[in-house]
Amino acid sequence: MALPDETALRLLAERKIEIAALPLVLPESAFAGKGSGLPCSLCEQPIFAHEYELEYASGDGEIPRFHVRCQEIWQRTLSEWCNANHLEPR
Numbered sequence: 001m002a003l004p005d006e007t008a009l010r011l012l013a014e015r016k017i018e019i020a021a022l023p024l025v026l027p028e029s030a031f032a033g034k035g036s037g038l039p040c041s042l043c044e045q046p047i048f049a050h051e052y053e054l055e056y057a058s059g060d061g062e063i064p065r066f067h068v069r070c071q072e073i074w075q076r077t078l079s080e081w082c083n084a085n086h087l088e089p090r
């Protein structure tokens with residue numbers, strides 16, 4: 001299954017950051033491992049066992065998990081969003 005293209009993912013990431021559906025801070029620790037089959041927090045497609053999954057330990061609530069590519073897009077979008085909103089990327 002084809003993943004959404006990068007432009008679409010960036011728009012999605014922006015929207016999710018605005019509504020706080022994605023964390024506004026970079027969690028301190030990430031675990032990389034085999035996909036769990038659960039949906040990615042950005043593109044909402046399942047992360048299959050043959051793919052890498054990045055999982056963040058955030059204090060409470062939902063644990064964001066991403067495809068490697070989605071994680072890169074999220075981080076890039078987040079730092080641009082922080083700049084645009086005059087927030088310090090943490």
Ligand SMILES: [Zn+2]
Binds near residue numbers: 040043045066067070
């Ligand atoms: Zn994804």
